Amino acid sequence: QTIFRGKHFITLTEWTKEEIETLLECSYELKRAFAVDRPTIYLPNKTVFLMFFEQSTRTRNSMEAGITQLGGHAHFLDTSNMQIAHGEVAKDTAVILSRMGHAIACRNCFWKVGNAYLREMAKYSTVPIINMQDDLYHPLQAIADLMTIQEKKGRDLRNLKVSIIWAYATTHKKPISVPVSQVLLFPRWGIDVTLAYPEGYDLPDWVIEKAKKYAEENGGSLKITHDQEEAYKDADVVFPKNWGNWVTNEDTAVIDSLLEANKHWKCTEKMMSLTAKDSLYMHALPADRVNEVEDSVIDGPHSVIYDEAENRLHTAKAVMALTMGGR
Ligand code: CP
Numbered sequence: 001q002t003i004f005r006g007k008h009f010i011t012l013t014e015w016t017k018e019e020i021e022t023l024l025e026c027s028y029e030l031k032r033a034f035a036v037d038r039p040t041i042y043l044p045n046k047t048v049f050l051m052f053f054e055q056s057t058r059t060r061n062s063m064e065a066g067i068t069q070l071g072g073h074a075h076f077l078d079t080s081n082m083q084i085a086h087g088e089v090a091k092d093t094a095v096i097l098s099r100m101g102h103a104i105a106c107r108n109c110f111w112k113v114g115n116a117y118l119r120e121m122a123k124y125s126t127v128p129i130i131n132m133q134d135d136l137y138h139p140l141q142a143i144a145d146l147m148t149i150q151e152k153k154g155r156d157l158r159n160l161k162v163s164i165i166w167a168y169a170t171t172h173k174k175p176i177s178v179p180v181s182q183v184l185l186f187p188r189w190g191i192d193v194t195l196a197y198p199e200g201y202d203l204p205d206w207v208i209e210k211a212k213k214y215a216e217e218n219g220g221s222l223k224i225t226h227d228q229e230e231a232y233k234d235a236d237v238v239f240p241k242n243w244g245n246w247v248t249n250e251d252t253a254v255i256d257s258l259l260e261a262n263k264h265w266k267c268t269e270k271m272m273s274l275t276a277k278d279s280l281y282m283h284a285l286p287a288d289r290v291n292e293v294e295d296s297v298i299d300g301p302h303s304v305i306y307d308e309a310e311n312r313l314h315t316a317k318a319v320m321a322l323t324m325g326g327r
Helices: 017-035 059-070 089-098 114-124 141-154 179-182 205-218 228-232 250-263 305-324
Strands: 045-053 073-078 101-108 129-134 161-167 192-196 223-227 237-242
Touching: 017 101, 017 305, 045 059, 045 089, 045 129, 059 073, 059 305, 073 141, 089 101, 101 114, 101 305, 129 141, 129 305, 141 179, 141 223, 141 237, 141 305, 161 179, 161 228, 179 192, 179 205, 179 237, 192 228, 192 237, 205 223
Parallel strands: 045 073, 045 101, 101 129, 161 192, 161 237, 192 223
Antiparallel strands: none
């Protein structure tokens, strides 16, 4: 039996399916308690440090509100105001925060630094490291997405067609954490995943190989296409995304030209009309209502974006309750 206390939450690929099932059960239970205002003081006097190298709305607030609901406390740490700005290394930060609190959560999306930074902290931390998004993974988003799909479509997700559709207009052709985490999670529940994106924006081979292995083991499938219509056709769930505005510090002229080249990769009512009758439109948010989706879709009957965002709270609480307190 798993001892969750102290377990790092860096990627869901390091959690077994049974462990993730426990995480989901815990999330449902915490959501039920929240709905009736039942106290869930499972982490009294516990502190989680929230280190942010980048901006956030959902992740920061779900962690802060979440730890309050669990009876603990969050320290928000803007890393530009920490001694990291003067070169303090991950090891020193991890050891010191470990001695003062009960978990270290970190958002560090810098390419080729993000995940490596979390791994370095995990080597030395004596408390769990919680990934609030790095350059490879966004497990808190993926687990909230899975919970939302289950709430809307039932616990048995076999034969469900879920399409992950994106065009990312960045000058680095780098892996992006949300589709990577989704494609490495959904096939484990027997989902038929379709990945759709413009030619040339492939995810790394190791991600695809691992996702296919998960699909084989669990009765799901993984299809890759560069044809948007194929992805929307009869889909039960769609996750369309254009990452044009996501990456800062890049040449805006280059981004604009990539956005222009990919402008037809936009979720429109016409595209949604191809999906199954009760299909879900989902989005990790923030959404770009100009380049990636029409208002009539994101505010329309298929959209479950606010339920998805709320589930970030309950899944974040479950991660903290289990790793900071659970046995
Ligand atoms: N989806 C997500 O991680 O949102 P934030 O960037 O606002 O935290």
